[in-house]
Amino acid sequence: MTSFRCKFSIGNQRYVQVNEWKGELRVDIREWRDDKPTKKGISLTLMRWKNLVDQLQYADQALQNKLSYWIHVGGNVYCNITDNSVCVDIRQYWKPEQELVPTKKGICLRPKEYSCLKELVPQIGKVLPELDAVVPCYLQSDHMNQIGALQCPECNPNDCDKIA
Structure with a gap:
């Protein structure tokens, strides 16, 4: 059973939602269709969300300077920006052999969506006081x-x- 605390729009039928799933609080960044969540998106544990938020300033620098950026936020979830890109990809990877490979679990945020996500960080922090205890x-x-x-x-x- 999933219960949610809040849901914020970041544009283009994409939302950031704080919910509890299988007894664990998570931050979902997901595309919705017909008032239902789709598979297109990523669900982050509180630690992964906190790690992502802690790295946003570096992602911003990479975007501004049109550089590539690759950071592991935990459990094979990466935030990735390619050279000259304006989008931020947050995606689950797996390692079948020697090299990490992207999966379909993830979402590529367009500039306006990414900007909206960053603006929502303080509000999400207010809804999730549990983040203060995450180390x-x-x-x-x-x-x-x-x-x-x-x-x-x-x-x-x-x-x-x-x-x-």
Whole structure:
């Protein structure tokens, strides 16, 4: 059962929604059709949302300077901007062999949608006071050494089980 706290439009029938799914609070960035969510979008845990928000200034710099930008926000979810692009892609990846491959789980935000998303960050923070208690993986005590970070399924989802 899904229950939601809020839903904000970012344009073009795309919305940011804070909801609870399977007992976990999540931030959904998703396209809707006929008042129903579609598969086109991404659902972020609170930690991944916080990591994304913490990186928005760097994404802005990349967009302004027309540079590529690639940041892992956790669990194989990446925020990606390609050279000379005006769009921000937030997408789940997987690693079938040696190289990460994008999946259909994600959304590419056009400039106005991305701008709206950034403007909504403070409002989403007010709706989600639980964000204040979220500590990013890299600041947790078990990540104070390289082995701890490599064993984390959130930080190193493809290879954490290979570390002995």
